[in-house]
Amino acid sequence: MAQTRSAEDSARPTSTLVETTNGKVRGRSQTGYDQWLGIPYAADSTGKSRWTAPRPAARWAGVRDAMRFSDRCAQASGWDPGYEDPTLTEDCLSLNVYTPEGTQGRLPVLVWIHGGGFTGGAGQDTNPRKFAQQANAVVVTVNYRLGALGYLNLPQLRKENGDGPGTFGLLDQQAAYLAATTFDPELAGSGGPASAREPGEALAEIIHAEIELLVSRGVRLIQLNNPLLLGQIAADPAAPGPLSFVDALAVEAQAVRLDVRPEGVRIGVCPGWEAPAVVDRAGAESLFGEVPADRWILPYDKGAAAELDLLRALPEDRDACLGVVGATVPELEDIDTVLARIDAGAEVKDIEDMAVAPSRGFADSAAHPLLSAEAQRRKLVLVETVAHYCWGNEF
Structure with missing residues (x-):
């Protein structure tokens, strides 16, 4: 996902309705920046997909609402505000995109991977709007699997699938990074990337x-x-x-x-x-x-x-x-x-x-x-x- 197509070649879209490689999404325009929240970069990781490497997200029909964060990945309660209760959802592999208002052409893409000791946290823990504005860059924050769901490593899992046991959460991060930074130049406008x-x-x-x-x-x-x-x-x-x-x-x-x-x-x-x-x-x-x-x-x-x-x-x-x-x-x-x-x-x-x-x-x-x-x-x-x-x- 996350290959954003501009509505008028390299010009900024007149609305927050944009086309991605998986379908259309509608975000929200805020003061000085635009945001698209909760966009899946991988398929549902529950059921038979639990403890397997992330699979590409399926295409969707119509316009997908991207105005709210997705569920956080499953984790225990914590002391941070908003984390007082445990999170039990597993369908959580999504990313959030923030761009400065008035964007023209291609911009550098910065991917923020949240902390939390691989057991807690979510992409929504930071709001990078100021950084997107000051850096004139696209900023992407991501969710990835945590705790046992992300890092369990057992002989039975290694026997089932040699690609991933103990590193499912890291594979999620890689998939999110590729989704956020792999652009088709013909779809991403002109002008070339800005200097790092x-x-x-x-x-x-x-x-x-x-x-x-x-x-x-x-x-x-x-x-x-x-x-x-x-x-x-x-x-x-x-x-x-x-x-x-x-x-x-x-x-x-x-x-x-x-x-x-x-x-x-x-x-x-x-x-x-x-x-x-x-x-x-x-x-x-x-x-x-x-x-x-x-x-x-x-x-x-x-x-x-x-x-x-x-x-x-x-x-x-x-x-x-x-x-x-x-x-x-x-x-x-x-x-x-x-x-x-x-x-x-x-x-x-x-x-x-x-x-x-x-x-x-x-x-x-x-x-x-x-x-x-x-x-x-x-x-x-x-x-x-x-x-x-x-x-x-x-x-």
Whole structure:
């Protein structure tokens, strides 16, 4: 689904009645934007379709109403407003489309996949109208199967169908993404897609507004994570993705800009979880020089030469916080090994200017299991010992 055809070639439709590859849908025009809600991107996933990969949605006759959200996917009750009662519906694989008013030609498409630990939430949890307007983009939010219905993995299911057990919800996300972003150029108007930098700059404005909100509430030290940046200063960087490195730096600088930052407010940036195998020194200097962060939170738990190269590229007026202790593995390093890394760093940058921390933080559970409370305590004791070694600096 979700291949939207304009009524007058590349011009904006005069109404919210549009043709999709599955049939006509009628949305609703709101102040500054249009929306189409609850459009199915896959077939009903109940009955014999339970615990199978998503199948394409069937075509429908006539005009489908797209003015209300579909049911949320089955989930238990939660503490968020509106989630006080459990949801039992399984026919829920739908998406919601938001476009800025007055759209002409093709626009970038951004797909928002809701959070909730794969057990709760829905596409309707966010209203991206402002982002669609500021980024001049189509924003799509999606539902996907949750909990056991989305991630159950049993031998019986693997025997029935090798494509999906344990990953049905992820397959839903892929299907929704393809439905939202695969357009027939002859049906989508003319003009070509806008630069990916445009939605990036709009996102930077939103991040900057969040920083201002935190500052207004008394927060004085803010950390931003962009784990993709270090990959772009490798000697042999991976594919750059939708944003060039130069554009990525411009977007980051716009979010962290200095012009209206009150005195005493400091912003730290974590550009990645681990150093590349080999650092491009010019790229590292460009990163540190063009993004006006007060502190750079850098990986420093491997003792690799590239970690020292990152530190060498850091300007003298920029503070560093070094992630000196691996916080995602239960093993505890010998204190002398850790202090030897600190001594090597002290030859590159004044040790009194360095703060230390557990690398990546204890909440990095995407690829690693969470540590036990005792393992976390022992890691923190080690970090505190290192911090006292660095002239009692903060951590």
